[in-house]
Amino acid sequence: MSSTLQIQRIKESKRSLVDFDNLQFGSQFSDHMFVCDYKDGSWQNPSIEPYAPISLDPSAKIFHYGQSIFEGMKAYKDEQKNTLLFRPLDNIKRLNISAKRLVIPEFPEDLFMQGLTELLKIDDQWIPTKEGSSLYIRPFIFATGSGFHASPSTEYKLIIATAPSGAYFAGKVRVLIEEHYARSANGGVGFAKAGGNYAGQFYPTQLAIEKGYNQVIWTDDTSHEYIEEAGAMNIFIRINDTLLTSPTSDRILDGITRKSIIQIAKDAGISVDIRKVTVNEVIAAAKSGELKELFGAGTAAVISPIAAFGYQGTDYDLPDLENSYASLLKKKITDIQTNKSEDPYGWRVLIK
Template sequence: MDVTTNQISVEKTKNTKINDVDFNNLSFGSIYMDHMLVCDYKNGAWEAPKVVPYQPISLDPSAKIFHYGQSIFEGMKAYKDEQDTIWMFRPLDNHKRLNLSAKRLAIPEIPENYFMEGLKALLKTDSDWIPQSPGSSLYIRPFIFATGLGFHASPADEYKFVICGAPSGSYFSGEVKVLIEETYSRSANGGVGFAKAGGNYAGQFYPTKLAQDKGYQQVIWTDDNTHEYIEEAGAMNVFVRINDTLLTCPTSDRILDGITRKSILKIAEDEGIKTEVRKIKVQELVDAAKDGSLKEMFGAGTAAVISPIAGFGFRDNDYMLPTNLENSYATLLKDRITSIQYNKAEDKFGWRFKVE
């Protein structure tokens, strides 16, 4: 079934919460806008999406989401420029990745026009919730989960697709130090590491807590087999600058193909920065830190865009990175990306999407 924005039914809330929000002092992802998009999969097909007031979701205790974890999500943002025009950043890539995750977890794929027209209908309904204070945006969370019933270990026959939004400030604040993980693994060959599956993140919480107990904010995941190679930084892709070369790991079925990651590589190329997509040994990082050639490390993802890493721990030793770097790649790349997102600079790549 094809749908357009105007065909999506909208039930407006009678009690807006917007007047209680301080848009100049936003935390990340803890205040939710007035409406959400919902769409149910039943009898082998997706039903018509609709915008309804933000509300709890009622589920039967036998719903398969509780027992077998069929749950996937995306993270994206909406922005407002000085003319109050609404923009998104590479939303079709989010749709494509959501369906890659769906396929891997045996969830029915969501049609592109349901995703895009649903997003537009929701953003138009709650356009006043998109903040314009510096560094803020509307964080958008599309997700799909199993609602079908049964204790039998098999895919559900019913699902729910939801999009919610949260006006948000910065994801990280303060200095970020990471611990290189050698015991636990984020994902394994043949697994679901490339998918944005809820279980991937649940499995990270315990080893991350252990790192936090030692004074670190996040972990650097290593490969599941030898733990010799770095792979991701917390819930983000990781970049390393050695001398003037920017390095990142190749994607695989263990590593998420980040949209911010792809954007960074393209902008770096446009800036004439030498990049290499290859495996990076932990020992290479340690050696570069010791000889001074390790200039920068940063995580990259939708929530934080780019999060500089101040230092890393490995086998009871801490290695700090240079501070106040004059020609920081992290600063340059973040400025380039956010200028495109907020419609402050030319978008030569065609990434910016106008919500009309």
């Protein structure tokens, strides 16, 4: 493996063209990207170069067999303008778990952190300082080897691109509990962050949008009896004062935000129960008034409260709580991320 990092800086920055007071999520991109290629059996030629289109052969296997994985991370600025990451080693470890499942060569952790660190230093001015904003980081790997034969590629490319971003969701989110389509199946790739997982979600999500909802709550692939995920996020359910979430499995992503919320909630004295939750249990709790909150959890939104959900033609509104678990936990996790509170877990990483 050749690990000498080459750096090519952009001639003129695009930063002045971006309105940092009105950032959308993931729609404008920073000046540079980290790139590394896999060929001849090793990762080689790592570089930081200007963000730009890439050229691929029409027979590149990404187009035909979908070998593509990604991660989602964020960089933050604290009040002293230090650059901070949140649990980055968990991201590279999960990227490699996804890689193994899709027969993609694993990427060295030390090279990943070296490339990411240098990229953040070079594009330091792209990291927003406005409350609620961050630099979204998208590492991804895809097959670049050519050929129509149905087999794993022999060549791959890793790119880390970044985007200054505002909030992922704005306003109240309404979701529809899915009764027919499934996000993933036992023995499948639901636990991996594979691009195809998300492509398969778009159609049932679009059907839900046409009915007036924002997202789908996914249920299990056979009986559709159990609550599993919310859109592209893990889901938490508060019944009375207990916070419930599904256990991870072949079908459910081992979310880094999910793990963080579980730990923080337990340490805050909140009862957390990791177990399968049935749709019928949620409906019964909604009817009795015991269902207090539903919220999604993921890197992009951190925590996204759900205002209402639909099931079998009936809509159920969630109470508007003044001191919700969602707001409490979101503040605790974002305060750690942005260095506004102590980090007893060692999750926060300072970029030096």
